[in-house]
Amino acid sequence: IGNPEDEIPPNLRRKDLPELPQVTEVEVVRHYTRLSQMNYGVDLGIYPLGSCTMKYNPKISEKISRDRRVQEVHPLQDERTVQGSLRIMYEFEEFLCKLTGMDAFTLQPSAGAHGEFTGLLIIRKYLKEERGESRKEVIIPDTAHGTNPASAAMAGYKVIVIPSDEEGCVDIEALKEVVSKETAALMLTNPNTLGVFEKNVREISEIVHEVGGLMYYDGANLNAIIGKARPGDMGFDVVHLNLHKTFSTPHGGGGPGSGPIGVKYFLEEYLPVPRIRYDEKEKRYFLDYSSKKTIGKVRTFYGNFSVILKAYVYVLLMGRYLKEVAELSVINSNYLMKKLLESGEYEVKFKSVMHEFVATPKNWRAMDVAKSLLDKGVHAPTVYFPLLVKEAMMVEPTETEPKYELDRFYDAMTSVEKDSPRNTSIDRLDEVKAARNPILSWRMYLEKSGTSG
Structure with missing residues (x-):
């Protein structure tokens, strides 16, 4: 067959060995295991992202x-x-x-x-x-x-x-x-x-x-x-x-x-x-x-x-039983809405709701509530949408959440800490800067920070 390198044009051949990271197997395993522990999904808890219907996915x-x-x-x-x-x-x-x-x-x-x-x-x-x-x-x-x-x-x-x-x-x-x-x-x-x-x-x-x-x-x-x-x-x-x-x-x-x-x-x-x-x-x-x-x-x-x-x-x-999906999604949504209204911490302008509702916090900004929820191990609802509601938090619990999980979410929504998050891997991002100046890889980070080479 011959040497495969002979088929590669000289100008495309590597002159030096690639600089591959020298890490042990245990370091790689621990790195990716740690990353997996930073993830959050519907298998871990409530995911009340309004208008997204983040329900449990049956393993069958x-x-x-x-x-x-x-x-x-x-x-x-x-x-x-x-x-x-x-x-x-x-x-x-x-x-x-x-x-x-x-x-x-x-x-x-x-x-x-x-x-x-x-x-x-x-x-x-x-x-x-x-x-x-x-x-x-x-x-x-x-x-x-x-x-x-x-x-x-x-x-x-x-x-x-x-x-x-x-x-x-x-x-x-x-x-x-x-x-x-x-x-x-x-x-x-x-x-x-x-x-x-x-x-x-x-x-x-x-x-x-x-x-x-x-x-x-x-x-x-x-x-x-x-x-x-x-x-x-x-x-x-x-x-x-x-x-x-x-x-x-x-x-x-x-x-x-x-x-x-x-x-x-x-x-x-x-x-x-x-x-x-x-x-x-x-x-x-x-x-x-x-x-x-x-x-x-x-x-x-x-x-x-x-x-x-x-x-x-x-x-x-x-x-x-598909119709019970609709019934339970509406019941869960209205249960949460009623509890949040009774807490006195939230307003809901439109109360004749079905599977989701849009709440406005009275004493906090929607973003403060969202970041606090992350610290408490709960995914945040959709924030600042729809645009016609001030400080909007669109909550959709879906039909697959049990009552104790709805209550856990309620507790997190009513015990907000403004300086959150403190327990997540990173704190608050400059989201505007991130969108306008994306750094999507370690190489891009080194180039942007002037430390490459």
Whole structure:
């Protein structure tokens, strides 16, 4: 074979040995064990990150996803050799249709915002090809999920923001003033980020449909109503779901996630290809690329299969008890809200809440409370969002937290120490500087500090 170095051009050959760190095995083990002890996750305690639904992830789902028959399958295999995988995706799409009241689904999008973007592309192409319209505006309430404006802008739309009324719902009169023939869609999160259910959702749908617009449902907060109410029955034409929220798959530090898109029948032809079909005659599943109106693919292959599988297992695991997910998430949220109100330390402007609520501390800044929680071994809620609530702390305990954990969180929320954190590996960061001047590696640190070389 010869010497492999002879195949490397002289100018690319290393002249000196690499300066690898000289450490013992025990040093490496202790280093990474120590880092693992600094982590916090839902397996350690409550993770009340509002609008994120950080619920416990069943380990049976993880075990099944690690099965050899799952790990060794490949998306480029012949369809005849992956019938089990295709069946899981096909049946899961059917589950989602029944749970949401939609007529068809795609599992391709990799995350919620990816799903939003996909849904808006479907709306845009439908309006263009079916009606010959190039509508320019998407209406978004000020209580919408945070990614909606960015997704609409990426899809080429002008974002029209409408305010909330005194109950935390969409201001109907304000909506009537802005809808027009330029309205492509209204994106609604229901319940919204205040935790309030949009009780006028059918009237909102009628107003938007009257001017030819479509209704888009952001499924970020579906956990509050799953098994109890369906977006398709509220007048929505397009929905996206977050499997890493409602269907209890891991968030995974930013990925992998999954954001399936569901549509009503008149939009089905615009879904990404391939679609998964079942041939009754041949008794087999197959990938269908035949749609002529499709927006095309929105990612490689067919979606994050391991995430889809975990969500499929979760639905089978819960069965008819899925509706209790909604019930318990609402009970836990209201229990915590009531206790915090009774403490006299917090205000909650909008009290008719479901799975989450937004509290304002009376005697501290939201950031002080958040840092104090870290010292007490509790993850902080979402802070300073939604923007329409001063010193906002958005709390979502989810249905998987027992009462004693809710009480532990309450104790931490009502015993705030302003000079926190003191027990974490680092103290308060200059978050503005960190965003504007990122130092992402040890080499970058040495270069920035002038100590390299």
